Structure formats: structure tokens, C-alpha cells
Amino acid sequence: MSDEFLLSLYRFDPEKDERPYMSDYKISYPETGNMMVIDAIRQAQENDSTVTFRRSCAQGVCGSDGVNMNGQNGLACITPVADVITRGKLEVRPLPGLPVIKDLIVDMKPFYEQYEKIKPFLDNEDEVTTGHERLQSPEDRDKLDGLYECVLCACCSTSCPSFWWNPEKFVGPAALLQAYRFIADTRDKQKRARLKKLNDAFSVYRCHGIMNCTSVCPKGLNPSKAINEIKKELRRIG
Amino acid sequence: MGTFLWLVQRFSSLIILSYILFILISYFVKPYHIDAQVWFSDINSIQMKIFTSLFLVMMVGHALQGLKAVEDDYFTERTIGMFLAQTKHLAKFLRYSYRGFIGLVIIVLSYVTVFSYLMEV
Numbered sequence: 001m002s003d004e005f006l007l008s009l010y011r012f013d014p015e016k017d018e019r020p021y022m023s024d025y026k027i028s029y030p031e032t033g034n035m036m037v038i039d040a041i042r043q044a045q046e047n048d049s050t051v052t053f054r055r056s057c058a059q060g061v062c063g064s065d066g067v068n069m070n071g072q073n074g075l076a077c078i079t080p081v082a083d084v085i086t087r088g089k090l091e092v093r094p095l096p097g098l099p100v101i102k103d104l105i106v107d108m109k110p111f112y113e114q115y116e117k118i119k120p121f122l123d124n125e126d127e128v129t130t131g132h133e134r135l136q137s138p139e140d141r142d143k144l145d146g147l148y149e150c151v152l153c154a155c156c157s158t159s160c161p162s163f164w165w166n167p168e169k170f171v172g173p174a175a176l177l178q179a180y181r182f183i184a185d186t187r188d189k190q191k192r193a194r195l196k197k198l199n200d201a202f203s204v205y206r207c208h209g210i211m212n213c214t215s216v217c218p219k220g221l222n223p224s225k226a227i228n229e230i231k232k233e234l235r236r237i238g
Numbered sequence: 239m240g241t242f243l244w245l246v247q248r249f250s251s252l253i254i255l256s257y258i259l260f261i262l263i264s265y266f267v268k269p270y271h272i273d274a275q276v277w278f279s280d281i282n283s284i285q286m287k288i289f290t291s292l293f294l295v296m297m298v299g300h301a302l303q304g305l306k307a308v309e310d311d312y313f314t315e316r317t318i319g320m321f322l323a324q325t326k327h328l329a330k331f332l333r334y335s336y337r338g339f340i341g342l343v344i345i346v347l348s349y350v351t352v353f354s355y356l357m358e359v
Contacts (some may be wrong), residue, residue, distance in 0.1 A: 165311040198240070205240040206307075234241045 004028050007040050007083055009051060010093040011043035012100050020100070022091070023048070037069055037076040037084065041092060041104070052103040060218060063153030067104050068093040073155040075218040095158040097167065111154045114172045118179040118198075123190040140186040147181035147226060149219050150174060156213035156223050162206045173213035173223035176204060180226035183233060193232070195237055204220075204230050247303050248294035257293040287356055294351055298344060305340055309333060 007027045012020035025044040029035055030183040035090045038058060045051040053076075055060040060078035070091050084090060098106035128134060153169050157172035171179065176198075182188045183195065198204045204227060213223040264270070270277040280286060311317065313333040319326030 091287075119256070161311070165314065165317060201242045201243055202310075203240065205244055206310075232239075238241065 005040075005081065006089045007044055008091045009041070009103065009181070010091075010100075011051075011103055012109045013050075013052075013102050014100075023051075029046060037067070037074075037079045037081055037090070037092065037188055038065055040081055040090065040153045041076060047223060052105055054105050061151060063151030065156045066095050066153040066158070066218075067238040068095055068158075073216040075153055075155065078218060080236045097098075097158045097164040098154070099191040104159075108154060110167045111152075111157055111174070114157070114167070114175040115152065115178065117171060118175050118181060118182070119190075120175075120178050120182065120196070122182065122185065122188050124187055126189065134187040136185075136187055143184045143186075144181060146221055147177060147184065150177055150181075150221060151219060153218060155216050155218055156221075160207075161210070161212075162208065166206060170206040171198065173201045173207070173227065176207070176230060177221060177226045180230050183230065191233075192237060195233055198230060199234055204234065240288060246299055250300040253292060253296040257289060260289070282358065291351065291356065294347065298347070302314060302340070305336075309336055 004026050005190060007025045008022045009025065010020060011017070011023045011072065025047060027035075027040045027043050030039070034056075038055060039054075041051065041053050052066045053067070055077065058065075058077040060075050063075065065076040066073060069076070070086055070089075072084060073095060074084075076092070081090060084196040092104065094100050094104045094106045098108065101107050122134075133151070134195060152174060154174060156177075157174045160170075160173055162170045163172045179194060179198065183191050188194075205229045207224075209224060209228070211224045213222075214225070217223065264280070268276055268280065270280075282289070313329055313336055315326040315329040318329045318332065
């Protein structure tokens with residue numbers, strides 16, 4: 001294995017640049033050989049302080065550093081360079097389908113607007129009989145596994161062509177995963193209302209099941225399955 | 239509405255599939271390749287006229303949904319502008335031209351079906 005590889009970064013500063021361009025940086029592998037994509041970007045930033053990217057926890061928990069690496073969306077902090085590099089070159093671009101603020105930083109507003117649409121909170125006006133919490137059986141709680149763990153990194157939604165073409169009308173895999181998280185929650189009392197709100201030609205049904213969302217989810221979740229569950233529920237209520 | 243359209247698409251695909259299978263199987267069971275008169279008499283029977291009309295209606299219903307999805311995805315300012323920013327204002331024109339073309343195809347298909355097939359004795 002070579003000691004170095006080429007990191008090609010998408011660069012765009014709307015205040016200065018007329019159009020985006022790619023900048024190449026030679027990156028050295030650390031002595032241990034293990035390197036995450038975020039470490040490579042940081043190394044590039046040490047050489048060129050104008051390189052701009054978003055990061056926070058660097059452990060795959062905050063979901064801040066979603067980027068497109070050699071064509072595949074993922075979190076730069078938990079993606080080893082070795083997994084995505086091709087012929088000694090790694091191209092890192094911002095998440096597709098979202099407006100670029102600068103370099104690798106995208107405007108997440110369209111994504112959060114979709115999340116807002118599905119009302120991501122428990123809606124239950126019944127009195128809490130236990131005094132402090134709503135009880136749920138362990139079996140019902142198990143139904144939420146694989147749904148609540150989403151970190152809202154937008155890797156799934158921005159890999160979905162239906163999101164690229166219709167972000168205002170299609171709700172997107174991340175928000176639909178969360179929609180099902182509340183539809184499946186026995187403590188929520190708005191199941192029917194939530195489903196009815198999704199019952200149009202776009203919100204859910206614009207998903208054609210190509211499963212890009214599932215293949216890129218850095219947390220190993222399955223938005224495609226959740227979307228199918230929503231479709232089943234919609235058919236159940238008619 | 240979303241579920242209704244989804245069901246229409248699934249149901250219509252079953253009718254389309256069964257019609258195609260019926261025609262294919264008939265071709266192997268009946269002597270159409272030897273005697274064309276048998277084919278003409280079968281296809282012009284009242285049962286086949288009903289089945290063929292149903293097939294065409296289902297085909298149009300099925301295809302319209304797919305064609306609408308193509309329009310929603312590609313004949314928009316966003317998509318056309320993505321390829322060439324200066325042409326994005328053409329989106330509306332292209333969208334209506336596309337609809338007009340589809341409408342024309344449906345009219346021609348309906349005309350041919352009604353006057354050259356269903357009303358033929």
C-alpha cells in the first residue's frame with residue numbers, strides 16, 4: 001500500500017467563486033494505517049485553511065459530517081478511507097440535492113422542513129395515569145428498534161432520486177422512517193391522522209423502492225422497510 | 239388518493255398481464271398461424287372486444303401514472319435548469335407539450351379502437 005493518496009475535495013465559495021471546482025491534496029496515511037475520511041479532510045485543512053466542512057462528535061453520533069465519498073453518501077467520521085478509495089484517489093463532495101453553503105457544507109433546511117412535516121413528537125392528550133410516564137409493554141417497545149436510532153445525517157434522503165426531484169412534496173426516507181417511528185408507537189394517539197396526512201401521490205408513494213436509502217444509512221437502519229410498513233398501514237385504513 | 243392510485247396501478251398491471259398471457263397462450267393453443275380467419279373471428283368476438291377494451295383502459299390508466307411520474311421528475315424548472323440553467327424557463331412549455339402529446343396519443347388510440355375495432359362487425 002502506498003504511503004499517500006490523492007484527496008479531491010469539492011470547493012465552492014459563493015462569495016468568491018463563479019462555479020464549483022475540485023482541489024486535490026496529497027494525504028499521508030498515519031503510521032497505524034487506519035484513517036477515517038474525516039481525518040483526511042482535516043489533514044487537507046491543515047495545508048489549506050480555507051477548506052470548510054462540518055463536524056462535531058467525530059464518532060457517528062451527531063450526524064454532522066454527512067458527505068458523498070467516491071459517489072457514496074456516508075458519515076466521514078466513521079467511514080475508513082480504505083473502504084471508499086478507488087485507484088489511490090478519493091473524491092469528497094457535499095451531499096447531493098441540497099444547496100451548498102460553502103465547500104462540503106450544505107443547507108439542511110429542505111431536509112429539516114420534511115422532518116417538521118411529520119410532527120416528530122408523541123401526540124397523546126390522554127391523562128398520564130402513572131403520574132410521570134406512559135407505560136408500554138416490552139413487545140411494543142421492541143417495535144421501535146431500528147427506527148429511533150436515526151441521527152438525521154441526511155445521507156439517506158440525499159441519495160434518493162425522488163428527494164432530488166421533489167423535495168417539497170416527497171417526504172424523504174429519513175422523515176418517513178421517523179414518521180413510522182411515531183405511527184408504530186403505541187403511546188401515540190394520532191396514528192390515523194398521521195397516516196391520512198401521508199396519503200397522497202407524493203408523500204410516501206413517490207418512493208419506488210430502489211433502496212438507496214437503506215444501502216447508505218451509516219447507522220445500518222432500513223428506511224425502505226419503514227416506508228413499506230407505512231404503505232401497508234395506509235392500505236389497511238383504506 | 240395515494241393508496242387509490244397505488245391500487246389502480248397494481249390492479250391494472252394484473253389485467254394487462256392476464257391479457258398478454260391469454261393472447262400468448264391462445265397463439266399456441268389455436269391454429270392462428272395456419273388460418274387467419276380463426277384469429278379474426280376470435281379477436282372480433284364480443285368477449286374479446288370487452289377484454290381488449292378493458293386491457294386498453296387499464297393500459298392507459300397504468301401508463302398515465304408512470305408518465306405523470308416522469309413529468310413530475312423531469313419536466314420541472316429544477317431538473318431542466320440542472321442541465322442548463324438558461325433553459326429552465328422552458329419547463330412549463332415542455333410540460334404542456336408532453337401532456338398534449340400524451341393526450342393526442344390517447345385520442346388516436348381511442349378513435350382507432352372504437353371505429354376500427356369495436357364498431358367493426
